[in-house]
Amino acid sequence: MDSALLDALIQPTRTTLATEFWGKYENPSFNNFGINLVHFWEYYHSACRQALHDGGRHTAVRSHNDVVDVIRMLKSGVVRGEVRTVLRSKLSRKHDNEDEMLENAIDLAASLILMCDFGITSLSFSGRTELKWRHGTLQEFLADYFKDPPALSHEGMKLEKTFLARNLTRIGGIEIIWTENLVDHLRLSDDDTKVHIFHHASFLEYQMHSTESLLPDGLAAETLQTLALLCPSKDRETSRWLSRLPSLDKRLGHCGRLKTELRQIERFRFWRDRLIMLKQAYDETQPKTLTQWWHDRRNGVQWYTFWVAVLVLVPTILFGLIQSVEGALQVYASFKSLED
Template sequence: MAQVGTHKYGVSGGNSLIWARQQTLRQAVQQQFCTQKILTPDHQRLGSIFTARNIQHISGIKIKWTENLVDHLLLTDDDQTVFIFHCVGFLRFQQSFEEPIYPDGFIYETIRTLALLFPANDRKSRLWLKGLIRSNDQLDRHLSSCGSLRSHERRFGNFSYWHDRLVILKQAFDDSSPRTLNQWWNDRRNSVQWYTFWVAILVFIMTVIFGVIQSVEGGLQVYFAWKALQVPT
């Protein structure tokens, strides 16, 4: 479930795990999936609003499913697309090995990133994911059974292997601005801004409605006055 090396005549579009000649496969895998905690997040906790559904519906970042673990949580297309590894069955199978090829805790943390993005305790996320699985036979059905993270578990400090990619994804999510009415409706990150926008929309609609009513009323008054002038004395 990881693309290894590059092919001379192949174009995959994904990243590859580099396997040097002098390395064993285990060494190459553990070198690729090492801890990465270089970036500093603006906030130490990932809020409950940070879900895959909201990432797509609010920020407009598209989700691209991948079977290449190297690409998991990677942003591409000028931060407009994020890869998400969906093969939960493979991850759980790896947990059954007494001597896994992956670093200690890596598989468990990867499953926790999926629990973060697809929380089972969030009704909207659950229904949204159910619809995706129903419409895409290629998606792993186990994706909906990764569980949920409690508040203290959604801290950046609890992630070591995927820390930096989560920081980058969260920053892209926070920096995004709604561009469609649907995104404005789903964006509750700033409640004051949300209410202000929709109150302005409501005022605008009411102004248009009353303007149309006044125009029709004025037109009718002119019509009836004209008709009155046509009546012979």
């Protein structure tokens, strides 16, 4: 645990860190869920690498123990200012950018325990939503951030069985950005041409069954429900589609399948408005390619009309082309006979 942040994580260290972060899981059959945090540890390593850029001069943490010390304070409800004071007392010498180092250390710990971007220092613009926590406890900040009730009207809106992640792309032409930032889940960007989906289902399962998760009650469970909505289990085409995306959490395709009563939009609270905006963006798309026309069965009458027109048009063009060729051959034969 006292090893450097960028050292390779051995399994005992991973187990200890997971327990320190989220406590022990309560469900006795947890290991039967097929949960694997391998993608979380990739995220952990990547976040630590970003925090330690430029020789680590922008953060006050250096080892896994340093991160755990901060997380213990966050979990115990210590306000941010007091955490900063404790970390300042541990510095071995004065630094010109001392305040920056302390703030970044706290942000890194909060990002790691929640998989939410608290403004981890990076040399490049990430394009991700960054949470700005500066006062009070982490629990208070999260409760305030996720407290707003849904605001958009959902009258007459239905989440059909065809409202799937793979159809967002192959029918709607909406590009999926698989994100590691929970607060970006279901966020539309680039004029509604892209949607961000949080794919770390194993992390969410751990949060739902752990004894010390800091996520607001119900958030992990509802996020898993949105994944079950978009990537239902035992859907053959979805399984084949996900199998071609090896960089994603394998648990993503095993989140369950929502029954009709659970597909009602009012069942969602945290992500309802984003689901509404995504569904509206998807419904407003029109197929642009033959492949999209073939898969787009949202409007049965339109689909049949289009393909009947294609079936009529193609033979018409083909026969017209044949007649044109025959006519050209006849003209050529006539000139040939006159020459002879």
